Amino acid sequence: MAGHIIHGPVAAGVQPVLEPLPGFADLGPGDTQGGKPQFTPVGLDGFGQRRVVPPGVPILHSADLTAVFDLPDEAATQAAGAALGAALQPGMVVWLQGDLGAGKTTLVRALLRSLGHQGPVKSPTYSLVEVYVISSLYLYHFDFYRFESPEEFLDAGMDEYFRNDAACLVEWPERAQGCVPPPDLGLVLRHAGAGRRVEVTAYGEGGAACVRELASRLSAGASCTAAVPPSSSP
DSSP states (O other), X not given: OOEEEEOOOOOSSEEEOOOOOTTOTTOOTTOOSTTOOOOOOOSGGGSOOEEEOOTTXXXXXXXXXXXXXXXXXXXXXXXXXXXXXXXXXXXXXXXXXXXXXXXXXXXXXXXXXXXXXXXXXXOOTTTSEEEEEETXXXXXXXXXXXXXSTXXXXXXXXXXXXXXXXXXXXXXXXXXXXXXXXXXXXXXXXXXXXXXXXXXXXXXXXXXXXXXXHHHHHOTTOOXXXXXXXXXXX
């Protein structure tokens, strides 16, 4: 699996802002062939244009590091999910973006298998959230594809799942723009020939640690340099 690190400095005091993608209203979850929406990354690194946060507002997320990995086959996608599972920590929010059929749920399934989950892994398109308890970790897998407005996130009580003892994996976060918590880690999956390509962006040190773990497992030659500050942990 080929991979490389992109170091793009971002001005301090920014957060990702998502714009709604066109063409969702007339499509159902099964429309994965003719007429499926073409995912177009909205702005920088697939996470939309960024706005300056007013003075005095705590800065929680800025793009620290982006890594791109080619996943030529299904086995490579499963390996990427397993690598992500090894780096996942309680309290993390992970955004998963890409076209219908790009491999978001496949990646989550591989992640769960790597953590020891043996049961079925269903897409939460209709249930909105699937709950998994693995050892002491609560893992919530969301899919907001069917949301018609961001307020449905709050109406459905989805905010209650985002806790410090839980890891939250969110498909279609752009459908809950302004309500869903910002990411520690963002993944954009795209079709690339017969395989896939995944772009992984870290927001803060927790996400950057995940990118470093992914790079070490998926790309022997990839490395992180001064774009990510060293961990302050002893």
